[in-house]
Amino acid sequence: EELERLTFTLKQLIRKLHIFDPVEHVMCLVGKRYPEDPEAFRRSGLPGIWDQDKAGKRMKLPTPETWETQVSLRGNKASIWEELIDHRKLPFMAMLRNLRNLIIAAISQKHHQWVINKLTDERAVVNSRQFPFRFFSAYEVLK
DSSP states (O other), X not given: OHHHXXXXXXXXXXXXXXXOOSHHHHHHHHTOBOOSSHHHXXXXXXXXXXXXXXXXXXXXXXXXXXXXXXXXXXXXXXXXXXHHHHTTOOOHHHHHHTHHHHHHTTOOHHHHHHHHHHHHOHHXXXXXXXXXXXXXXXXXXXX
């Protein structure tokens, strides 16, 4: 019962702590609807100009563009992995943990070489702050 009393939803926390900035994020998290007219939009404090197409629709935060969302939405394909590498959206740990997927997807020789260079770059390895067992696990998967 004590734990129940101390448990809050995100919506309850926002209201209890009187969080209101940034307005758009708060409205999305609380599940508010986009203002119905320009006057309501002005009163809401939302930035920008009123968009009639959004009027009355529930506001949602955009899905972040990460390697997980891209591979989930578009599949484990070479073109997806190559695009992630080209746009620098594949963090070191994700690259290390997905070595097998990169090989199975048959990424291009250029991208394959980029991955090898990254994994053999002493500074990149040190800055990745990965424990040695992560490298060993990646090695074991490839064996």
